[in-house]
Amino acid sequence: MSFKVGTSTYVTAAVVTAGAVGGAYCAYHLYKKSQKPKLPTEWTEVGHLKDLYAYPIKSCAPIILNQAVVTTLGLKDGWMRDRILMVVDEKNNFITARAYPEMLLVQPEILTSTNPSPILTLNHPQMEPVSVNLAEVTNTQKPKPAVVWGVQVPVYDCGWEASEWFSRLLDRTATSFRLVYYASSQSRALRPSTNEIYKFTKDDTGALPDEVPYNLINEASVEDLDHRVSDCRVRPQNFRPNFVLAGAKAYDEDYWKFVKIGDNIFEIIKPCFRCILTTIDPETGVRHEKQEPLETLKTYRQSDDPAARRSAGTAPRMGLQMALRSAPGGVIAKNDRIYVA
Template structure:
């Protein structure tokens, strides 16, 4: 059996904006440090995503010197930055899918910048350290919590899964369409579907639920343009119960440092493999 090696670590500090590739990352209670700790919401407090606003793909996020900066991928003069610790202190109730959570607006200037970009009023909010948004109890084992991610702290995809998909497409796509936290090399396409519990480095994870994919994966993360692929092709061979599955949602049972190059060591398999 081939060895599985962690080849990518990605975080997405602001939900639905561009991600950051890291060589190592701190795994905290809610997931990787800074991952989906900020989010855009409308005037009703409902979350804003690329599923409807494709142009969010054009906003790149970076972290450095205690600040988070956002810049336009093709118009870099359009940019804004703020302190990682900054917020107004005013609590807001926000909605992510079926969940309601407490959030803090970063500041009015930042919210106005995003409102100008999107052409309607939004606010950029952050999740307070004290907020406990619970993972779906049908899959949680110990009242695990999550950031502003769709539902789970981390997402894992095998590079072979993308390679297998690209063999079926006329034009190959990049992994960033799927917004994984972890990518690994080795094994056959979708071998991650058979992972039950496994270590990345010293940290123990459980693969608890396949990731159901949506229209977001049809948005080119470099151009913000939407097409029909790869959703149409994936539907032909990755549909389970009317949902298109690609990647595995994870829960972690420990905290620690994860590094590119760590071995992904399977402890238990879901089925004989």
């Protein structure tokens, strides 16, 4: 009897110990995943920041900036923030220009830090302008859930006028779509399918972008692609970047791990794998009938990494997806020097 009791006690202790060790290992693993990497101390200059863009409304036209503040959620200029608003359907699922190309022609205007009134104005060539007071939205609305790539996010509803405006633009109805505003100061949760081959941390998803809050495109790489495509013009705007780099050689970005713009440091999380959105002319909202430049890009820009290839399928690489690694609050300006490591 005493042996059985002793054995039982031993087994219980062993299970508890194993559980504690396993729990400690899991906690350590999660801790390591959440830690930001050691930053480089040596850098190589590769060019300068030619253009700086923010996209206040997901899938709509950009705002061209001369300078902006960097945050964990993306670029900021007063109330203007990158991809802080989006359009949702009747089920509160996000929609994009992949399905509704007309969205690319919606030009948002947000009064910047030089004026305290946070007024968002929506413009479109075939629509009358409509304005939304974002401060009023945040002061009078309660957060409600919406969905981005399967992840629930808190949002404020921007009201009936904006809803009616987008609904008439996209499907000629009055209430099919609503404009919503991100209702958190934290990055949204990682989606469950986020691939383990990339080093995402909990702060790397931004507000409402597809994956990360910063995207860089190398102008020379775009120019090389443009030379390969015969029946359409290819520009950096096809790829909706935040940063356009001038001065580097084509596809040199494949070998970089970190990028520094001025004093602001970013880690490259993954290449940007491109979709059908690149085939829609950003100035006209018209799809290319032969799905260019995407089809040409597929012929020579597939990933060489087997795991990345399984994740991306046939989507080709163009540009870099990045997350902020230096302290938030720094300023980035056009013509800043760009360095890499």
